[in-house]
Amino acid sequence: MAPIPGRPAASPRPGCRSRGVPGRELVAPTVVAILGALAYLAFPDDLAFFTRIIVAALFVMSLDLVVGYCGVATLGHAVLYGAGAYAAGILCVDGLTDPLLLIAAGSVAGVVAGLVTALVILRAHGLPQLVLSIAVVQLAYEAANKARDITGGSDGLSGISPGPVFGLFEFDLWGRTAYVLALVLLIATLVVLRRVVRSPFGLLCRGIKQDPDRIRAIGGTIYGNLVKMYALSGAVAGLAGGLTAVTTGVVGLDSVSFEWSAEALVMLVLGGAGTLYGALVGAVVFTGFEHYVAAVDPYHWLFVVGALLIGVVLALPAGLGSLAAWLRRLLPQGAP
Amino acid sequence: MTAALEVQSLCRSFDGIVVADNISLSLAAGDRVALIGPNGAGKTTFVNLVTGTLKPDAGRILLAGVDVTAVSDVERVRRGLVRTFQITRLFPDMTVHEHLMLALLQRAEKTGRLFASLDSFKDAGAEADDLIAQLGLAPVADVKVRALAYGHQRLVEIAIAVALKPKVLLLDEPAAGIPHDEVLRIIEALERLPADLAILMIEHDMDLVFRFAERVIVLAAGKIVCQGTPEEVGRDPAVRAVYLGSYASRDRDALGPGPTVGRGRA
Ligand SMILES: Nc1ncnc2c1ncn2[C@@H]1O[C@H](COP(=O)(O)OP(=O)(O)OP(=O)(O)O)[C@@H](O)[C@H]1O
Ligand SMILES: [Mg+2]
Numbered sequence: 001m002a003p004i005p006g007r008p009a010a011s012p013r014p015g016c017r018s019r020g021v022p023g024r025e026l027v028a029p030t031v032v033a034i035l036g037a038l039a040y041l042a043f044p045d046d047l048a049f050f051t052r053i054i055v056a057a058l059f060v061m062s063l064d065l066v067v068g069y070c071g072v073a074t075l076g077h078a079v080l081y082g083a084g085a086y087a088a089g090i091l092c093v094d095g096l097t098d099p100l101l102l103i104a105a106g107s108v109a110g111v112v113a114g115l116v117t118a119l120v121i122l123r124a125h126g127l128p129q130l131v132l133s134i135a136v137v138q139l140a141y142e143a144a145n146k147a148r149d150i151t152g153g154s155d156g157l158s159g160i161s162p163g164p165v166f167g168l169f170e171f172d173l174w175g176r177t178a179y180v181l182a183l184v185l186l187i188a189t190l191v192v193l194r195r196v197v198r199s200p201f202g203l204l205c206r207g208i209k210q211d212p213d214r215i216r217a218i219g220g221t222i223y224g225n226l227v228k229m230y231a232l233s234g235a236v237a238g239l240a241g242g243l244t245a246v247t248t249g250v251v252g253l254d255s256v257s258f259e260w261s262a263e264a265l266v267m268l269v270l271g272g273a274g275t276l277y278g279a280l281v282g283a284v285v286f287t288g289f290e291h292y293v294a295a296v297d298p299y300h301w302l303f304v305v306g307a308l309l310i311g312v313v314l315a316l317p318a319g320l321g322s323l324a325a326w327l328r329r330l331l332p333q334g335a336p
Numbered sequence: 337m338t339a340a341l342e343v344q345s346l347c348r349s350f351d352g353i354v355v356a357d358n359i360s361l362s363l364a365a366g367d368r369v370a371l372i373g374p375n376g377a378g379k380t381t382f383v384n385l386v387t388g389t390l391k392p393d394a395g396r397i398l399l400a401g402v403d404v405t406a407v408s409d410v411e412r413v414r415r416g417l418v419r420t421f422q423i424t425r426l427f428p429d430m431t432v433h434e435h436l437m438l439a440l441l442q443r444a445e446k447t448g449r450l451f452a453s454l455d456s457f458k459d460a461g462a463e464a465d466d467l468i469a470q471l472g473l474a475p476v477a478d479v480k481v482r483a484l485a486y487g488h489q490r491l492v493e494i495a496i497a498v499a500l501k502p503k504v505l506l507l508d509e510p511a512a513g514i515p516h517d518e519v520l521r522i523i524e525a526l527e528r529l530p531a532d533l534a535i536l537m538i539e540h541d542m543d544l545v546f547r548f549a550e551r552v553i554v555l556a557a558g559k560i561v562c563q564g565t566p567e568e569v570g571r572d573p574a575v576r577a578v579y580l581g582s583y584a585s586r587d588r589d590a591l592g593p594g595p596t597v598g599r600g601r602a
Contacts, residue, residue, distance in 0.1 A: 196450050203438050204447040210427040218442050219413035
């Protein structure tokens with residue numbers, strides 16, 4: 001312990017980036033808004049694909065809340081997403097056509113699915129927890145498959161045709177309305193979630209992830225707080241699911257599958273867990289690879305993704321998103 | 337006056353090996369007591385039993401006169417029973433300031449707040465800065481603890497405990513693992529703790545014990561073998577025997593009472 005010269009307490013410290021900078025939490029949403037607008041202008045023919053990326057990004061951000069911020073091990077997160085997708089889809093087929101209400105219903109269904117999942121998998125830790133999460137997603141998959149009268153089973157649920165957004169904006173063939181709606185929801189979610197992870201609750205969850213017993217020793221509880229985070233995560237995953245139902249008009253069994261859960265985890269690791277924007281980066285890179293590489297070589301694209309994943313995990317353990325922080329350090333001091 | 341902490345006949349064994357053998361002690365507000373004993377005597381186990389991390393086989397624990405034996409560890413913390421860890425247990429990815437914010441907000445029961453920015457808790461922020469300054473940690477306030485010198489980490493352990501404003505504080509070897517010449521920093525920090533706080537300190541560093549404690553309790557093989565002022569305990573041949581390791585080979589009850597040392601419960 002080197003002797004520390006006495007210094008006044010309350011003076012702001014140089015080099016302190018994490019505190020007291022107002023508006024800092026709006027940087028990432030602004031960047032996303034600008035990139036989103038540029039994509040809209042530059043690639044008007046690819047909007048459906050971009051919408052798919054946004055749905056994936058929302059889903060992976062939702063996963064980041066429980067995996068990256070709370071340290072929960074799950075390969076069953078699609079249960080939360082699928083609940084939202086089916087809820088929105090089924091309600092729409094039954095006659096509720098307002099797209100925002102449908103997405104809200106998807107979000108509520110995601111919360112319920114999140115609570116149920118949390119109740120089961122938070123009983124265990126580590127490997128058993130992972131196995132429980134797989135069991136939960138398999139059960140949900142089978143349930144959706146068996147209930148073909150309402151879900152369409154393996155044929156998928158179709159006939160979802162929502163009305164115009166705010167009664168004004170029809171879902172058009174080019175996917176413009178869908179894309180703008182998705183982008184707005186993504187930005188809003190990003191603003192809210194960045195707020196949450198910087199809140200006292202976010203700090204507590206980071207503590208729970210790093211050492212739950214130490215949290216107990218300062219008087220914090222674990223289970224209730226994790227359930228709460230799961231509910232929030234369910235709201236976001238259900239929103240993503242509802243969004244996909246509304247914008248694509250179909251919901252398939254793959255939306256409650258183990259594969260979709262695993263892909264989300266891959267995207268999260270690729271982009272970097274525990275930062276939110278890493279989830280974005282991972283979703284863009286993975287879905288982009290899927291889209292372009294699979295178009296060139298539909299049989300070997302997963303091979304490329306696998307190689308990329310290995311490269312990233314070995315070279316950048318904190319994910320592709322950490323490249324941004326690395327670049328920022330290269331900038332001259334004093335730059336934002 | 338009711339004791340801040342009262343422990344009655346606490347017993348616990350692991351696989352038939354007794355690690356807490358009928359331990360009774362009592363701390364009043366403002367007490368400064370040291371618990372010493374050789375390695376493996378059961379000191380940390382005693383702390384774990386009192387905090388509720390471990391369940392006792394028998395015995396009772398009272399906080400401010402209220403039986404908390406059946407109360408959860410978390411609830412005991414909320415009622416003012418706080419401990420530090422022999423081997424530093426901090427959150428490697430959090431800064432010093434974040435540790436203190438977490439402790440202060442937890443104490444104020446505000447860690448459930450989802451949508452409030454941390455920066456908006458100005459009072460907690462100022463209090464955290466105060467504590468950080470008191471312990472001389474200001475220059476490293478925004479450094480993640482994984483990058484801190486171990487001595488600084490020990491100070492953060494103490495700072496967290498202070499931030500929780502306990503009524504009873506159990507310090508498990510606060511100076512463990514840091515060079516002797518830096519122990520002074522720890523001593524200064526301990527001497528600045530609130531006067532009405534009841535403190536039980538486990539410590540091997542005898543300088544620290546003599547400077548800090550008014551009363552010393554000696555534990556060996558899970559049993560209190562003697563207690564008294566530091567001077568009394570220092571003179572007791574039984575204590576020497578314990579520390580020389582010859583204790584185990586002798587019949588416990590055959591140990592004659594030390595000339596000036598009180599035995600059993602005070
Ligand atoms: N969870 C456990 N299960 C089994 N045995 C345990 C457990 N915890 C502690 N022990 C045993 O209890 C005895 C007392 O351990 P304890 O850690 O309380 O000693 P201590 O007095 O704190 O020693 P030190 O000075 O080395 O910290 C040791 O023999 C230890 O091996
Ligand atoms: Mg110990």
